[in-house]
Amino acid sequence: MSFDIQKIRKDFPILSRKVNGYPLVYLDNAATSQKPQQVIDCIVDYYSNYNANIHRGVHTLSQEATDAYESARKKIQTHFNAKEAYEIIFTAGTTHGINLVANGFSEILKKGDEIIVSAMEHHSNIVPWQMLCEKTGAILKVIPMNEEGVLVFSEYEKLLSKKTKLVFVNHISNALGTINPIVEIIEKAHEVGAAVLVDGAQACSHIKPDLQRLDVDFYVTSAHKMCGPTGVGILYMKEEWGNKLPPYQGGGEMIAEVTFEKTTYAGLPHKFEAGTPNICGGIAFGAAIDYLNTIGFEAIEKHENELLKYATEKLLKIDGLKIYGTGPDKTSVVSFNIEGIHPYDIGAIVDKLGIAVRTGHHCAQPIMDFYKIPGTVRASFAFYNTLEEVDALVTAVKKAKMMLS
Amino acid sequence: MTIEAIQEELIDEFSMFDDWMQRYEYMIELGKSLPLIDENLKTDDKLIKGCQSKVWLNSEMKNGKIIFTADSDAIITKGIIAVLVRVFSNQKPQAILDANTDFIDEIGLKEHLSPTRANGLVSMIKQMKMYALAYQTQLNN
Numbered sequence: 001m002s003f004d005i006q007k008i009r010k011d012f013p014i015l016s017r018k019v020n021g022y023p024l025v026y027l028d029n030a031a032t033s034q035k036p037q038q039v040i041d042c043i044v045d046y047y048s049n050y051n052a053n054i055h056r057g058v059h060t061l062s063q064e065a066t067d068a069y070e071s072a073r074k075k076i077q078t079h080f081n082a083k084e085a086y087e088i089i090f091t092a093g094t095t096h097g098i099n100l101v102a103n104g105f106s107e108i109l110k111k112g113d114e115i116i117v118s119a120m121e122h123h124s125n126i127v128p129w130q131m132l133c134e135k136t137g138a139i140l141k142v143i144p145m146n147e148e149g150v151l152v153f154s155e156y157e158k159l160l161s162k163k164t165k166l167v168f169v170n171h172i173s174n175a176l177g178t179i180n181p182i183v184e185i186i187e188k189a190h191e192v193g194a195a196v197l198v199d200g201a202q203a204c205s206h207i208k209p210d211l212q213r214l215d216v217d218f219y220v221t222s223a224h225k226m227c228g229p230t231g232v233g234i235l236y237m238k239e240e241w242g243n244k245l246p247p248y249q250g251g252g253e254m255i256a257e258v259t260f261e262k263t264t265y266a267g268l269p270h271k272f273e274a275g276t277p278n279i280c281g282g283i284a285f286g287a288a289i290d291y292l293n294t295i296g297f298e299a300i301e302k303h304e305n306e307l308l309k310y311a312t313e314k315l316l317k318i319d320g321l322k323i324y325g326t327g328p329d330k331t332s333v334v335s336f337n338i339e340g341i342h343p344y345d346i347g348a349i350v351d352k353l354g355i356a357v358r359t360g361h362h363c364a365q366p367i368m369d370f371y372k373i374p375g376t377v378r379a380s381f382a383f384y385n386t387l388e389e390v391d392a393l394v395t396a397v398k399k400a401k402m403m404l405s
Numbered sequence: 406m407t408i409e410a411i412q413e414e415l416i417d418e419f420s421m422f423d424d425w426m427q428r429y430e431y432m433i434e435l436g437k438s439l440p441l442i443d444e445n446l447k448t449d450d451k452l453i454k455g456c457q458s459k460v461w462l463n464s465e466m467k468n469g470k471i472i473f474t475a476d477s478d479a480i481i482t483k484g485i486i487a488v489l490v491r492v493f494s495n496q497k498p499q500a501i502l503d504a505n506t507d508f509i510d511e512i513g514l515k516e517h518l519s520p521t522r523a524n525g526l527v528s529m530i531k532q533m534k535m536y537a538l539a540y541q542t543q544l545n546n
Contacts, residue, residue, distance in 0.1 A: 020425070341480075342458050342478050342479035342480065342482075344457045344458045344479040344481070344482065345458075345479050345480050345481045345482075348429075348481050349429065349481075352425050352426070352429070359457060360457045374457075374458065374459065374478060375457065403426070403429065403430060403433065404433070404480055
């Protein structure tokens with residue numbers, strides 16, 4: 001299918017609204033993506049026609065809902081090329097998935113074991129591990145990054161040893177857009193027998209990871225960054241890990257048999273899916289993946305790279321503007337500051353001009369500490385953004401600069 | 406001047422502007438007039454939590470009235486706090502405690518009240534009222 005940007009934009013009702021009297025220019029896609037009509041329709045259809053609890057009712061509605069939910073799981077399995085559908089565990093989102101794994105490892109780690117995280121993690125990928133280390137006596141090590149916002153691979157290799165039990169790294173940095181070399185990171189970790197969890201929250205709207213080829217142990221992501229609804233995501237875990245890790249929460253759905261003496265747990269994936277799940281969310285996640293695949297990830301990548309290149313060139317022409325995250329492999333995120341101006345001030349003024357960007361530390365304070373800055377202005381582009389919108393951003397930033405200096 | 410009178414004055418001033426840009430430019434101007442906190446008082450315990458930009462706020466009692474000084478690393482935030490200092494500084498603690506803050510809406514700064522803006526306007530007002538409460542409690546004892 002050819003990439004028709006105007007046709008694509010028509011799929012997203014929100015893109016035609018105005019903000020503060022200006023057409024909305026939505027450049028906060030790294031925080032959450034907008035939703036196409038196809039996904040909105042799917043949600044309406046679910047609640048209008050076959051809302052029911054799943055996996056237990058024998059009645060028709062429950063069957064239909066169960067079929068739709070499980071077929072979404074299959075869709076997700078196919079999309080990410082997982083070996084089995086039951087290796088896909090529905091979660092409330094990336095953070096939930098990370099905590100589920102961290103909780104499981106609290107039973108496995110011993111004092112003196114080591115876990116490695118990268119210096120460019122989101123807070124949600126730092127805090128659970130700190131808690132885990134406090135609980136188990138394991139030691140947290142950090143892969144440093146360089147000025148370009150790229151991980152220093154040789155330092156990573158030095159950190160690895162027989163003591164390393166786990167490596168956690170994001171696929172793509174939310175604050176900088178850097179794509180991390182996860183293939184090599186996974187390979188090296190496996191050489192010392194460590195497991196790897198990759199946080200794909202920022203990646204999956206831009207690229208299509210092949211989980212079997214990556215040979216990753218755990219992979220987490222959220223639907224809402226991929227044109228799906230909030231409150232749902234997935235945790236992929238290799239079957240062997242699924243059998244090894246203990247359940248996270250007790251409740252309905254995750255049991256095989258319950259007596260007051262003993263409960264036996266259900267198999268994968270239900271062991272990790274206690275309680276009534278976000279049924280509609282799971283189904284709509286499937287619809288979002290269908291939508292993205294109709295456009296095609298190759299076309300998405302090509303268009304987004306064009307936006308990134310154009311925005312980088314245009315923004316750098318503004319005097320005193322500095323971009324953070326300048327590595328060779330990055331997605332369509334431009335994190336920047338203008339000398340002498342606080343990012344918050346820029347964000348407040350461009351918002352008045354209808355432009356949605358993010359300002360602040362982007363839940364990645366260690367990165368801001370590294371650069372010794374309070375935060376950045378972050379424009380993050382999606383496939384439905386246009387070159388004209390980049391122009392609007394650049395004009396707005398220039399206006400802000402004029403007002404503020 | 407009473408708090409109400411100062412608020413009326415601000416509403417008057419801001420009503421002269423036709424659009425947001427003039428309003429923001431005026432706020433930036435106001436920010437420049439902010440009575441600055443002493444550099445050596447810019448310590449962590451003077452920082453107001455909940456702001457994307459840093460805001461330091463200091464208070465002292467002089468002749469039964471609270472004097473506020475402040476600073477911020479962001480210009481618009483500085484303008485906002487300048488407005489608040491103008492309203493609440495040099496006032497008796499009880500008057501600060503009794504004051505309502507509806508004028509913020511009327512001068513077109515309502516959007517800054519939203520917690521998602523994370524600029525801490527709400528936190529700033531709360532902190533000023535906390536200081537007032539502390540001083541008032543001292544006076545009562």
